[in-house]
Amino acid sequence: MDVLVIQLLNALLYAAVFFLIAGGLSLIYGVMRIVNLAHGSLYALGAYVMAWMVGSLAVRVPAPTLLLALVPLAGALVAGVGAVIEPMLRPLYQRAEEYQLLMTFGLLLLLEDLMRFLWGPTPLSAGTLWAAFGPVTIFGSPYPKYNLLVIVFGLIMATLLWAIVYRTRFGVLLRATSQNMRMAAALGIDVRSVYVQAFSLGCFMAGLAGAVIVPIQGAVLGMGVEALILAFVAVVIGGLGSLEGALVGAVIVGLVRTAAIQYFPELELAILYLIAAVVLIVRPSGLFGAPEARRA
Amino acid sequence: MTRSTAPTEALPHEGVVRRLQLSWPLLVVATILVALPAIPQVPPFQRILLTHGLIMGIAALGFNLLLGYTGLLSFGHSAFFGTAAYTAAFLVKYLHLGSMEAFLVAGIAASGLVAIVFGTVCVRYTRIFFAILALALSQVLWGLAIKLFWITGGTDGIRVPTPTLLFGLMGVPEDKLTFLATTYYYYVLAVFALAVAAVGVVVHSPFGKAVQAIRDDEVRAEFVGVPVRTYRWVAFVLSGVFTGLAGALWAPLNGHVTPDVLYWPFSGRIVFMAVLGGFRSFVGPLVGAVVFTYLEAYAVGYAVYWQAVLGVVLIGLVLAMPTGLVGAGAWLAARFRRG
DSSP states (O other): OHHHHHHHHHHHHHHHHHHHHHHHHHHHHHHHOOOOTTHHHHHHHHHHHHHHHHHHHTTTSOHHHHHHHHHHHHHHHHHHHHHHHHHHHGGGTTSOHHHHHHHHHHHHHHHHHHHHHHHOSSOBOOHHHHHHHOEEEETTEEEEHHHHHHHHHHHHHHHHHHHHHHHSHHHHHHHHHHHOHHHHHHTTOOHHHHHHHHHHHHHHHHHHHHHHHHHHHOBOTTHHHHHHHHHHHHHHHHOTTOHHHHHHHHHHHHHHHHHHHHHOGGGHHHHHHHHHHHHHHHSTTOSSOOOOOOOO | OOOOOOSSOSSHHHHHHHHHHHHHHHHHHHHHHHHGGGOTTSOHHHHHHHHHHHHHHHHHHHHHIIIIIIOOOOSOTHHHHHHHHHHHHHHHHHHOOOBHHHHHHHHHHHHHHHHHHHHHHHTTSOHHHHHHHHHHHHHHHHHHHHHOHHHHOGGGOEEOOOOBBGGGTBOOOSOHHHIIIIIHHHHHHHHHHHHHHHHHHHHHSHHHHHHHHHHHOHHHHHHHTOOHHHHHHHHHHHHHHHHHHHHHHHHHHHSEEOGGGGSHHHHHHHHHHHHHHOTTSSSHHHHHHHHHHHHHHHHTTTOTTHHHHHHHHHHHHHHHOTTHHHHHHHHHHHHHHHO
16 A cells, blocks of 8 residues: 555656656647757756756755755756757748757757766766655655655646646737747737747756756766657657646656556566557547648 | 759659769779778778778668658667667577578568568658657667666677678688678678669669658648558668668677667667768768768767767758758859859
8 A cells, every 4th residue: 555655656756757848848849840859958957957056055055945946047047048949940940840850859969968068977966955855754654755845846837837828928829829820920929039938938847857856866868868758758648739738648657657667667668658659549649639730 | 841852863864864974983982892902001990990881871771761762750760770780699699690691681570570560650650750759669679678688688788709601601700800801891892782772773663752752742642642651661661671781780790789779879870871961862871871980980089079069060961051961062063063
């Protein structure tokens, strides 16, 4: 029983982080029709920035303050990087998608090496922050308090994002641009600025995801691509371009991944892809996605 | 949306003329390649490097059947290359077979099988879905190669000793360097020539024209009566098989197979080669593969951040030189001719 509860909490923890990554990926795709292959690397960047800041500040400042201050800072930094990247993609919006994929793949290679250059090949840890929160007892077994915080954080971010997209003026602009970019432009929306903001928002979420996960597992090279693939599986299950889909997909990926790690670690990835493949075969546009539009 | 023109000829008589023009450089290149071991100024190491380049050329050419001719970008071609390489290694480790022909046949069969399975899933989608689905599936194989270490040797990999060639007619030689630099060089060169010819036949066949039609406009191709999904699948399998052929050739040359050949950066390298040379032309991937092999051999020693260099070059290519080296060369030649 308690093992089950603990595993369920672990699944939700993964789900929270995957939602932040997959949600950003999906948001960017929904608005700009671009899949950013460097998205996972931006998540890794968030993790590295966070670990680096924690490493240099952790001694004096109390843990909750540190967390509250540094997580948004790491997210904002990654969002800033996103704001730099988006203008580089602009010449590609009118070109075939192969070029967009190649371009973002180039960015992925560049970012991976940039992190190696800045922080070296050895993993960075921010475990002090994780340890500072201590354990809490759930059904008689200890569970790290920090992990619970991340789950709550994921819930808050999901609600916030929903509110932004469906309850604010900016959200209306986002959805209008997503549905018909030309019509939106004709109606006087500054599509270019919406693009920058949407891209930065997506990157911000990826940065947040990296920042909250790093006290638990540390920052290592290669975590970006792993996250990209898992986030993509979540997005494929849920439907590309849909936030609800990203949430459901993230929960499914979190659950399956936890169960797989517990019971059959060799087949963890294989089972996830199997699920994604089955969803794609049964419902090609994902559980929540609109059918893929054909190339005009 | 910009539409590209097919890299092949528009009118039959024009094609004949172009082919005659093309045959001169082709003859020169072929002569140089055949005569290379006879030139004492070229050290054996250079021929081994060139063998690497030719093998990667086959892989990139196979990859380009999808990207350049069918319009599908795969980030998962390491799966086919790696499957064939591991198949060769398994033959040695478990069946104690050391025949190159066995490597080739088994490698092609295994990579073909993987391509059939992956293709069935992947070709339901195009563009982004296709690209990442191929990446994801290839990473399953990578994960298996690492985690099933009692079969695959894990990250240590499996050693592949020098095989016998031509059904055992050429036994295992004593000096490995001479073998790789001369005998194996010619062997790879012959397979390379056959593979290039085979891909050439495929892209000039009615099937080749049909997949190019799919690439240029899927809807119109369907209206004309092209079975779009089936043809994409066939192109996928063919592409996987050619890349697998390269993997089988590579295994004894490298002498060692590790999960690196299944990992996504390896797929990225194949993509890079095709784009560097120019994926809109037939010879582009070949040129890209050879140039890349030399660049890597000489630059890795100097540039620690080689991957970043690749990233920057890739971004530059996409933004400024989408036709690659071959396209840029043709453009320069045209300007030169005009004066």
